[in-house]
Amino acid sequence: MDASVIDTAKAAPLDAPLDEARFSIAARSLNHWFGAGEAKYHAIRDVNLEIERGKLTILMGPSGSGKTTLLTLLGCLRDVQDGSVRVLGSELNGLAKTPQEIMRQRLGFIFQAHNLHPSLTARQNVMLGLQVKELGDDPFQRTAAAHALGLVGLADRVDYLPDNLSGGQKQRVAIARALAGNPDIVFADEPTAALDRDAGVRIVEILCALGAQRGTTTVMVTHDNRILDMADRIVTLEEGRLVDDSAPPS
Numbered sequence: 001m002d003a004s005v006i007d008t009a010k011a012a013p014l015d016a017p018l019d020e021a022r023f024s025i026a027a028r029s030l031n032h033w034f035g036a037g038e039a040k041y042h043a044i045r046d047v048n049l050e051i052e053r054g055k056l057t058i059l060m061g062p063s064g065s066g067k068t069t070l071l072t073l074l075g076c077l078r079d080v081q082d083g084s085v086r087v088l089g090s091e092l093n094g095l096a097k098t099p100q101e102i103m104r105q106r107l108g109f110i111f112q113a114h115n116l117h118p119s120l121t122a123r124q125n126v127m128l129g130l131q132v133k134e135l136g137d138d139p140f141q142r143t144a145a146a147h148a149l150g151l152v153g154l155a156d157r158v159d160y161l162p163d164n165l166s167g168g169q170k171q172r173v174a175i176a177r178a179l180a181g182n183p184d185i186v187f188a189d190e191p192t193a194a195l196d197r198d199a200g201v202r203i204v205e206i207l208c209a210l211g212a213q214r215g216t217t218t219v220m221v222t223h224d225n226r227i228l229d230m231a232d233r234i235v236t237l238e239e240g241r242l243v244d245d246s247a248p249p250s
Helices: 067-074 097-104 122-132 138-151 167-179 197-214 225-230
Strands: 023-034 041-052 056-060 082-087 107-110 185-189 217-221 233-238 241-246
Touching: 023 067, 023 217, 041 067, 041 217, 041 233, 041 241, 056 067, 056 197, 056 225, 067 082, 067 185, 067 217, 107 167, 122 138, 122 167, 138 167, 167 185, 167 197, 185 197, 197 217, 197 225
Parallel strands: 056 217, 056 233, 107 185, 185 217
Antiparallel strands: 023 041, 023 082, 233 241
């Protein structure tokens, strides 16, 4: 193993039981490949990682280092090929599709592309996320959507169509959609990239407050140096390996 790869002492011994009350996510001896034959690429290499409940963990690293691949493996969006991933007490390796879909009801996702439906208002786009997860009836969904939009500073834009919103406002609608169902874990891929500094900091403050108040765990891929000092932990990947695991800069 490359000498630059970190000591994985922060992860429990591979044969030790996981403390489910403390950790919402645990990856052990995790590997992932893309392609086949001579084109086969080892994207995630023997990753051991445990993520505490209620904390904000940031994944960093150069382009192609495996950050988004790791995020999708931990978030039930990609099948586990080799090793173990436990999320909210459930092992994902070999998990049947139906339980995997049920598990996703407890997760929120924020992607780089806001993926809003152009013919739906901001409120309706947020409600759509709740409908897909079959969370609550229509009155509940309308109230939850309005509350989530208020959290991200869009209380006065609930009835706006996406074409009448700025790029940053569209991203905030997508963030509200992820938060409206009160997920146990939020997975975020560059959620502040389209936001100005104040809006980006506000979003991360909301995620941190959810962690403190109700134990929501956030795993975020970002290159945004403006928010690093707000994280509880920064994990750095290079060529699919964990190479640093530390507290944020003071």
